[in-house]
Amino acid sequence: MPDSAGESGVGSWSSDGLAQGSIVTPMTVANEHERIGKCSHNRHVHFPPEDKIVSGYHEPKKPPLFDETRSVDIEEIQQAYRMACMTNRLFPDQNVEEQIKTFHRFGSVRQESLSLKGQRMSNDHINCLEDIFRRVQFDVVDFQYTFLDDDMAVSLGEMIEFYESAVKLNISFNNEIKMRGWQAICRAVKNNPCLEELNMRYSAINEKVLSLLARTLRSQPSLVSLHLENVELTGKKMLLLSCGLKPNTVLRELYLGECGLVAADGTHLYQLITSNTALQMLDLRHNRLGDEGFRHICDALKHPDTIARSSLSALVMWNNGITSASMDCLAHALKNNPKLETLNIGKNALSVD
Template sequence: MDSSVKLENAITMFSHQAMNNEMNATEKVYTGELQTPASSDDVDPKDDCTAQQDTSLNGRWKIKPTKHVSFPSGEKIVSGSAEPWNPWEAAASVTVEEIITSYKLSCKKLGVQPIYKLLTQLQEITEVHHRIKCLDLKGEKLDYETCEALEEIFKRIQFKLINLEWAKLDEDGASALFDIMEYYDSAVHLSISFNKHIGSRGWVAAAQLIRKSSSLQEFEACGIPLMEHTACFVAQGLKFNSHLRVLRLDNASLSGRPLMLLVSALNVNQTLQELYLADNNLNSVQDSMYLRELLQSNRTIRLLDLKNNCIFNTGLEDICEGLRKQKQGLKTLILWNNKLTHKGMSHLAAILPNLTCLETLNLGHNPLSNEGIHRLKEALIANRSVVRLGLASTAITCEGAIATAEFVVESARILRLDLRKNRIRTGGLMALTLALRLNRSLVRLDLDKEPKGETEEWLIETQKLLLVEIPKCCKRNSVLRQAKLEDEKDEAMKTEPSCNKRSNSLE
């Protein structure tokens, strides 16, 4: 027992001694070297390359001098500059034959067959100094290697329209092709409609193309379901875009959150002018609220196409609330086939007198009935901006045609009226003819060419005579309108020199 006690005491003393030695060494480091750093004059040049710590054989710490960085003063900081590489610098000197040869060599290198349709179109090009009208690759199979070979074309030729509809684009091919188009600024109008296998990476590249291309003004992606994550990519591209003017997303399954993401981006976007959202099954619950938000926030969209959706009367009420804010924005609203009835026309009638920018209103293929036209008549007369009105296939009869004729008589601005595919018989045609004899603005009235609903011979003959007189009245108005426009142009040219003289005298 004594020996074990002695051994334990010895271990304890040794541990205390080792701990004291370590603390003393540490104290010397913190009270010595770190408090009195070496001056810069004593630093060895080769020690400047590192600031690591090291230990000597006796266990003491040494701190190597820290690295010192200095910059030249003033204008000496930048010694020169270089302009970014211009991919079009040498393109003007290349001939069409050289482009075809380069494309074929690239295809051979990548192990793919040249696209015959593409070669045919290239052979018809006479010069490459300006944008070519169209590159049509509709229906062609465009995998990754085929798209890589197309770079030999896009690096030397730019196009107004590139048509890739039904082109069998896969994710790898789409990603590569859109990157190439973005880099070479290849298109003004691009259609990728009905390519359903673009994938996430393809949509990321498409969004980058939308965002960065300085020439792309029209983008079509119809018939491609936009899920939430892909809609997010497109929204990001639209949010920071400053050139796109037309966006077509028909039949893209946009109902719900994808539409919300699109609207949130367009609330920021200040360049888009035409938005096509047909056949998206947009509903009267959430989607109409998103559309209301869009109309309340965006002031640059001039055309909104909502045909073949499910807006209903309740959704139309939301849209009308958004239209109240459109003082200088939306000019064309297409509500064709949205299951609207005469009840929904009350919402339109409430805002039409106050709309000063809406010029085209298409309500076709909705069962408005005569009652709907009666509810709209006074509002249309009070409105002074609508010049094109679509009422085709709206289930109106002679009664509705007579109400429409009363609007035509009072309007001095209406240019076109569409009443096709309605049950308008002789009485309605007579009312429209009498209205046109008084009206001086309507230049086109669309009616069914064949007489309807009459069995007696004299009524059928009367309809035929009326259907001949109506176009004559429209033609008379067209001539008067053209003469008026020419007179206004002449007046503007006469007053312009006098204005210039006055401005020169003021100078």
């Protein structure tokens, strides 16, 4: 019996494909590389004509909104939610399960609300909710103070956009949402024709986010009510918001309480009031506009464009550092503008010394 590979006639090969014991020369290496680079037979790649590449497609499945023939299966929703939690290795949220039990069974009517208010959420928790959103829609979706970050805001925004899950969305008191998260929320606002109210109170919003929001408002989304209370808006941010709302003909209510607005911001409010034709209620409570800023607003109220085209009928100026010095300007504005029906100027030093 031969006692070596060489004696058996079978060569021993190294990892680079060369026979062990052979003399390696540049020509040997070149020949080996050439051998490896060649195929044993010719191969050809064929592509179909352009119009044949896509043979068909399926629309993504959306929930059957307002289907009078459909009955909401509460047990199915409960089971689907539990399975999603099991897949993500989470315990089902007791609060969510209790809310599912209260769902009505009418397929043609939205559920009243889904509230996670005050709960510390994670992205996995939000992904589990998709099995609810794909089956039912809500009037109110409340994620107030749920510690949302970018990833969670993206997941939530995509669901709200695709499933048209909410008429009113509350994401206030979430300061960890950054640009990527706000982009998803703004896409939902722009593309969801059912979303009418957005509550962003106590949010950390920089100029880039405000610019994004302004572009979204300029695109005429279905948004009717916008809450921006306690969001720092003075200066350029207020300018961006005013510019975004100038051409908007849908928004009816704008809440800007406690936004740090000062006298100089009165010029931006002047532009907003004189150019916007849809806004009916403007809430500016707890700012620092003072007499100077308030005079800009009064000048806007009596402007011919405002009188001719504006819909503004309610103005709240509660606690703005206004004094009796600006009352003559207010009186002149009220005399010329018959459209203003409600004016709240409480908690201002209006007494005459």
